[in-house]
Amino acid sequence: MGRFSYLRSVSAQHIDCLSSYRNYNNFTKLNIFHFGYSMTVLSPSAEERLHTVLSRLETLLGSRISRAPSVLEEHSHGEAMESARLPGAVIFAESTDDVSTVLKECHASRVPLVAFGAGTSVEGHVTPPEHAISLDLSRMTGIVEMNPEDLDCRVQAGLTRQALNTQIRDTGLFFPVDPGGEATLGGMCATRASGTAAVRYGTMKENVLGLTVVLATGEVIRTGGRVRKSSTGYDLTSLFIGSEGTLGIITEIQLKLHGRPDTLSAAVCQFESLNDAVQTAMEIIQCGIPINRVELMDSVQMDASIRYSKLTGYRPLTTLFFEFAGAPAAVQEQVTATQEIALANNGLGFAWAESAEDRARLWKARHDAYWAAKAIDPTARVISTDCIVPISRLGELIAGVSSDIAASGLRAPLLGHVGDGNFHTLIITEHSPEGYAQALDLDRKIVGRALALGGSCSGEHGVGLGKLEFLAQEHGEGSLGVMRALKNTMDPHHILNPGKLLPNGPVYRG
Numbered sequence: 001m002g003r004f005s006y007l008r009s010v011s012a013q014h015i016d017c018l019s020s021y022r023n024y025n026n027f028t029k030l031n032i033f034h035f036g037y038s039m040t041v042l043s044p045s046a047e048e049r050l051h052t053v054l055s056r057l058e059t060l061l062g063s064r065i066s067r068a069p070s071v072l073e074e075h076s077h078g079e080a081m082e083s084a085r086l087p088g089a090v091i092f093a094e095s096t097d098d099v100s101t102v103l104k105e106c107h108a109s110r111v112p113l114v115a116f117g118a119g120t121s122v123e124g125h126v127t128p129p130e131h132a133i134s135l136d137l138s139r140m141t142g143i144v145e146m147n148p149e150d151l152d153c154r155v156q157a158g159l160t161r162q163a164l165n166t167q168i169r170d171t172g173l174f175f176p177v178d179p180g181g182e183a184t185l186g187g188m189c190a191t192r193a194s195g196t197a198a199v200r201y202g203t204m205k206e207n208v209l210g211l212t213v214v215l216a217t218g219e220v221i222r223t224g225g226r227v228r229k230s231s232t233g234y235d236l237t238s239l240f241i242g243s244e245g246t247l248g249i250i251t252e253i254q255l256k257l258h259g260r261p262d263t264l265s266a267a268v269c270q271f272e273s274l275n276d277a278v279q280t281a282m283e284i285i286q287c288g289i290p291i292n293r294v295e296l297m298d299s300v301q302m303d304a305s306i307r308y309s310k311l312t313g314y315r316p317l318t319t320l321f322f323e324f325a326g327a328p329a330a331v332q333e334q335v336t337a338t339q340e341i342a343l344a345n346n347g348l349g350f351a352w353a354e355s356a357e358d359r360a361r362l363w364k365a366r367h368d369a370y371w372a373a374k375a376i377d378p379t380a381r382v383i384s385t386d387c388i389v390p391i392s393r394l395g396e397l398i399a400g401v402s403s404d405i406a407a408s409g410l411r412a413p414l415l416g417h418v419g420d421g422n423f424h425t426l427i428i429t430e431h432s433p434e435g436y437a438q439a440l441d442l443d444r445k446i447v448g449r450a451l452a453l454g455g456s457c458s459g460e461h462g463v464g465l466g467k468l469e470f471l472a473q474e475h476g477e478g479s480l481g482v483m484r485a486l487k488n489t490m491d492p493h494h495i496l497n498p499g500k501l502l503p504n505g506p507v508y509r510g
């Protein structure tokens, strides 16, 4: 009798209770209570199960499976290096069928799996657990259908938003959600991403009409559709948006597109006081000015960005970056109203980015702000907060956070999508347990303030590992219980990105 044959005869559905498990000479010893009888069996270890799955998949997927050290390293972390762990293998999916094939095997053998888009997430989202597969979707870059007359398109999940916008440029349409990194649209769905244009166009949540998703079992489903609204059934599309690869793997996305505006105009206004700049942003939104973008950098961030992005003509002062879009008359109206508000709040005047190149340089500098902050001390570690509050509370929050930063003695440039009430503090700290503890202390104070003002610990980056500790406080145990029940139903063996998003929730039962 083979080592595992007894176990194989006990189907998963018939197991009433796994009372304990532990690693034992490369095996996992299970005490199983089965229909009132107790028996002890030896099951293959997590490492052996991974090996079995990979040898089966090798015949089906061949060279799409990699164990090259450089590939494993690349998939061991996202932008947050600290939580890095090597996956057992990386599989490059090229179709929905590939994803389904991999998931069927992983589900049957209980091998954990982490979807990987571009790896730009910042909260440890893509760090694999032990003996896991990293499923890379970056080769799935097709535009499946283009419907310019309906302002929508269907794309594969590995396409980046920059590549999409380049390819559809001639249609006069574009996709507006713009997180700073060169992210994939699948990763953006999975983190419910937004960016500088969310104040006008919304986040991924508002810009996705439907999805193709491969469930944990390997079954393929389609959610939503092409219509702008539907009142039938549970909104499964929204369920997967922001689920961080814990409920299913997204392989196709039906996206809303938008017409490129006739006129685009960008300007910068500097302020001596952070409070005046924040007040300006709040009043612009409260007055209902349909601004395209309004972004803040405090003086520390501006100083870093001037040096990193070689910006000329600006002083290291708190700065608001504006973009206006629409028909020429509408743009003029927005500009006049915004200037009045900024000047009433002691703005030091508007500097216009006239040409398309100047505008591109300005927004590139904004998108590169994270790298500029990192360049302040290349040997240091950067921890990003991502709080959001209702717009009327933004001034209060930023004032409190500024005093927390000053009291901490840490350098922490502050920047953000202030039109949404969302901003980041990029806490710069040394690579030491003390430095890390000090940074986390500041992080917790900032999140505590945001939650007390009715906000959230993350407006756009997501939970991953980094924000797990705040979820109970933000959502309450009742809501977390519903989330855990959903996870248990949709991924009963907890193979999909285990350990992420849900605190003290399902862990991978190796």
Ligand SMILES: Cc1cc2nc3c(=O)[nH]c(=O)nc-3n(C[C@H](O)[C@H](O)[C@H](O)COP(=O)(O)OP(=O)(O)OC[C@H]3O[C@@H](n4cnc5c(N)ncnc54)[C@H](O)[C@@H]3O)c2cc1C
Binding pocket: 078, 079, 114, 115, 116, 117, 118, 119, 120, 121, 122, 125, 126, 137, 157, 178, 179, 180, 181, 182, 183, 184, 185, 186, 187, 188, 189, 190, 191, 192, 193, 194, 195, 196, 244, 245, 246, 248, 249, 250, 251, 367, 370, 371, 460, 461, 497
């Ligand atoms: C410099 C910089 C600036 C940034 N600015 C912003 C910003 O302004 N706004 C913002 O929202 N974010 C920002 N981010 C964070 C990051 O770009 C986003 O979180 C982005 O959406 C991640 O996409 P990705 O393709 O890199 O996903 P990955 O990092 O590869 O994965 C992220 C998560 O999604 C899951 N996942 C990936 N693909 C799929 C799929 N097809 N199906 C199911 N799950 C999947 C992964 O398992 C993981 O949990 C920034 C990051 C950097 C480095």
